[in-house]
Amino acid sequence: MLPKTYRKVVAARFTNHFRDAAEIVETELKPPAPHEITIRNHYAGVNATDVNISAGSYTPGSKPPIDLGAEMTGEVVAVGDSVQDFKVGDWVVTNSLGGYAEYYTVRARFAIRVPEATPEILSLVLSGATASLGLNTVGDMKSGETVLVTAAAGGTGQFAVQLAKLAGNTVIGTCSTDDKAELLKSLGCDRVVNYKKEDLGTVLKAEYPRGMDLVYESVGRGMFDTCVDNLAIRGRLVIIGYITEYLDTPEAVSSPRIYYKLLGKSASIRSMFLMHFIKQVPEHMAQLMALYNEGKLQAAVDPTRFEGLEQVADAVEYLHSGKSSGKVVVRF
Numbered sequence: 001m002l003p004k005t006y007r008k009v010v011a012a013r014f015t016n017h018f019r020d021a022a023e024i025v026e027t028e029l030k031p032p033a034p035h036e037i038t039i040r041n042h043y044a045g046v047n048a049t050d051v052n053i054s055a056g057s058y059t060p061g062s063k064p065p066i067d068l069g070a071e072m073t074g075e076v077v078a079v080g081d082s083v084q085d086f087k088v089g090d091w092v093v094t095n096s097l098g099g100y101a102e103y104y105t106v107r108a109r110f111a112i113r114v115p116e117a118t119p120e121i122l123s124l125v126l127s128g129a130t131a132s133l134g135l136n137t138v139g140d141m142k143s144g145e146t147v148l149v150t151a152a153a154g155g156t157g158q159f160a161v162q163l164a165k166l167a168g169n170t171v172i173g174t175c176s177t178d179d180k181a182e183l184l185k186s187l188g189c190d191r192v193v194n195y196k197k198e199d200l201g202t203v204l205k206a207e208y209p210r211g212m213d214l215v216y217e218s219v220g221r222g223m224f225d226t227c228v229d230n231l232a233i234r235g236r237l238v239i240i241g242y243i244t245e246y247l248d249t250p251e252a253v254s255s256p257r258i259y260y261k262l263l264g265k266s267a268s269i270r271s272m273f274l275m276h277f278i279k280q281v282p283e284h285m286a287q288l289m290a291l292y293n294e295g296k297l298q299a300a301v302d303p304t305r306f307e308g309l310e311q312v313a314d315a316v317e318y319l320h321s322g323k324s325s326g327k328v329v330v331r332f
C-alpha cells in the first residue's frame with residue numbers, strides 16, 4: 001500500500017545558497033501514470049551542481065517551487081499500466097531532477113535496473129557516467145597519453161582517474177588534503193598534486209614538459225587557466241564544471257582571446273553537460289557496472305552520515321566545503 005502523501009525538498013525561491021532555497025513540503029503521492037514507475041528512495045546523491053539547480057539554472061523560465069536533487073536509488077513500489085520493463089520490488093537508479101524526496105515518480109525510460117540500491121552503485125549513474133562520457137565521448141580518450149583530472153578525489157573525479165588508468169594512460173590528479181591524496185594513490189593515480197602544498201603549474205612544467213594530452217577539468221578559475229597553459233600539442237581540455245564560481249558571481253577576466261593559447265598547439269577546449277547525453281547514460285552505466293562487478297572499478301563513498309530530508313542542506317554544504325572525499329550521499 002502506498003502512503004497518501006510523501007515529503008520532498010523543493011526550492012521555494014531561487015538562490016545558489018541551497019539552504020535558503022530549500023524547503024521540505026508534503027504532497028500527495030498519486031499513482032503512476034501509464035508510462036511511469038514510483039520509487040521509494042533509499043539513497044540520494046549529492047552533487048556540486050545542486051546549488052545551480054536551487055538557483056533555477058536547470059529550469060529556465062520556470063518559477064519556484066521546483067524539485068531539488070538530481071539522482072536517487074531505491075525500490076520500485078508501483079508501476080503504470082503500460083510499463084513492461086519494471087515490476088514492483090525491482091531496484092533502480094535514476095538521474096532525473098528531484099532526487100531529494102521520500103518517493104519519486106518518473107517515466108520508466110529514465111530508470112535503470114540495478115542489482116541493489118547502494119550508495120556505490122548510485123555513484124555510477126551520474127558521477128561515473130559523467131566521467132565516462134566526458135573522457136571517452138567528448139575527450140576522445142586514447143591510451144598512452146597523459147591525463148590530468150582536477151578535483152580528482154571527488155564524486156566524479158575518482159571515476160575519471162580510474163577510467164583514464166584503465167585505458168592505459170599516465171594520470172595526474174589534484175586534491176587539497178593528505179587523506180584525499182591517499183585515496184587517489186589507492187585508485188592508481190600516478191602523480192597526486194595536493195595544490196595546497198605544491199603549485200600545480202610548477203609541477204606540470206617540471207615533470208611533464210610535453211604537456212597534458214587530456215584534461216578533465218571541473219574546478220575553474222586559476223585551476224582552469226593552469227590546465228589551459230599546460231595543454232600538449234593536440235591536447236584536449238574537457239570542461240566538466242567550474243565549482244569555484246558556483247557560490248559566487250562570475251569572475252570577469254580580461255586577457256587576449258583564447259585562440260592565442262590554442263591554435264599554436266592545435267589544442268581544443270570542449271565541454272560536457274550530462275543532460276545533453278542522457279540517452280547514452282544506460283550504455284555507459286552498463287559498462288561501469290560491469291567494471292565494478294569485476295572489481296576493476298572502485299566507488300568511494302564519503303563516510304559522513306547524512307540522514308533524511310532534514311540533512312540534505314547539510315550534505316550540500318559539506319560537499320561545497322571542499323572536505324568531502326568520494327561520493328556524498330543522503331540516506332533515507
Ligand SMILES: NC(=O)c1ccc[n+]([C@@H]2O[C@H](COP(=O)([O-])OP(=O)(O)OC[C@H]3O[C@@H](n4cnc5c(N)ncnc54)[C@H](OP(=O)(O)O)[C@@H]3O)[C@@H](O)[C@H]2O)c1
Binds near residue numbers: 150152176
Ligand atoms: N558536466 C556535468 O554534467 C557534470 C556532472 C557531474 C559533476 N559535474 C561537475 O564536476 C565537479 C565535481 O562535482 P561533484 O558533484 O563530483 O563534487 P565533488 O568533486 O565530490 O566535490 C567538489 C570538490 O571540488 C573541489 N574544489 C575545488 N575548489 C573548490 C571550491 N572553491 N569549493 C568547493 N570545492 C572545491 C574540492 O576538492 P579538492 O579541493 O580536493 O580538489 C571538493 O571536494 C563540479 O564542477 C560539478 O559541477 C559536472
